[in-house]
Amino acid sequence: MTVKASSRSGIYYETETEDATESNNNKKNNPLLLPTICDVTVPSTVDAAVKGCRAVIFAASASKQGGTPSAVDNIGLKNVALACIANKIPHLVIVSSGGVSKPDSPVYKFLNIFGGIMEEKIKGEDTIREMYANLNNDKDDNSKSSLTYTIIRPGGLTEDPIRGVSEIELNQGDMKSGRISRYDVAKLCVEVSFYPELTGSTTFECYDGDTRKGLGSVGMSNILKRKSDPSSEQVTGKERVGNSYKALFSGLEKDALAVTNVTCWDHRRNAACYQPVIIIKQNAT
Numbered sequence: 001m002t003v004k005a006s007s008r009s010g011i012y013y014e015t016e017t018e019d020a021t022e023s024n025n026n027k028k029n030n031p032l033l034l035p036t037i038c039d040v041t042v043p044s045t046v047d048a049a050v051k052g053c054r055a056v057i058f059a060a061s062a063s064k065q066g067g068t069p070s071a072v073d074n075i076g077l078k079n080v081a082l083a084c085i086a087n088k089i090p091h092l093v094i095v096s097s098g099g100v101s102k103p104d105s106p107v108y109k110f111l112n113i114f115g116g117i118m119e120e121k122i123k124g125e126d127t128i129r130e131m132y133a134n135l136n137n138d139k140d141d142n143s144k145s146s147l148t149y150t151i152i153r154p155g156g157l158t159e160d161p162i163r164g165v166s167e168i169e170l171n172q173g174d175m176k177s178g179r180i181s182r183y184d185v186a187k188l189c190v191e192v193s194f195y196p197e198l199t200g201s202t203t204f205e206c207y208d209g210d211t212r213k214g215l216g217s218v219g220m221s222n223i224l225k226r227k228s229d230p231s232s233e234q235v236t237g238k239e240r241v242g243n244s245y246k247a248l249f250s251g252l253e254k255d256a257l258a259v260t261n262v263t264c265w266d267h268r269r270n271a272a273c274y275q276p277v278i279i280i281k282q283n284a285t
Contacts, residue, residue, distance in 0.1 A: 093192055155179050178218060
């Protein structure tokens with residue numbers, strides 16, 4: 001999905017796949033695509049893949065195709081972040097999961113059955129926040145202080161068509177979730193890299209506004225595909241909506257560990273937009 005979103009935005013990008021035949025076919029079908037093969041559990045392959053990119057989208061996770069939650073969602077993410085920092089990649093965008101910071105919630109307990117995946121995801125998130133905060137605190141080397149990250153925590157993923165920015169609600173604090181199309185999440189991943197001054201060093205949840213529920217009831221609501229009732233829904237005060245992505249991202253709070261020094265720029269009008277975006281979809285086995 002992120003591949004399609006990047007392509008539709010006119011972005012030159014690389015993508016990882018474990019299937020060489022698939023890579024060659026994709027390259028023939030899309031001149032903006034440069035397929036590469038890497039394994040997030042093997043740091044040397046990640047380092048080679050991210051060189052020269054302006055952003056990296058980490059959408060990998062443990063799966064039947066290979067890799068445990070610890071190896072991919074935690075250590076694998078750290079490997080990618082280390083490569084991004086070493087190569088001075090401006091923006092690392094990470095797809096995590098709603099409810100990941102609330103171990104007592106039904107969502108966390110259910111998903112964590114699968115190899116402790118939620119536990120490993122939050123460990124990975126925390127590691128990223130600490131790594132990037134340390135960059136800003138390094139008085140001996142401030143050359144990497146402008147590097148940043150964004151952690152996106154989607155609600156339940158659907159195969160529905162993209163609904164668009166005006167239907168999305170963002171939140172912070174991991175108190176609410178809902179459902180959201182994979183296509184909308186993919187588009188979010190691409191768009192956050194255009195607004196680092198707004199999205200840098202932030203963690204936020206995303207879901208369709210008309211599906212929002214508290215974490216205590218969102219699981220069953222998603223299964224039954226219920227709509228939210230605005231009159232009875234808890235308000236956190238951190239809801240964000242907008243008719244454009246810039247408006248949607250405006251007002252996001254920086255993470256507690258973050259001390260940002262990100263310069264505002266728009267890659268749509270900057271020569272830097274010709275640097276590729278690399279999308280890490282899954283680890284190769």
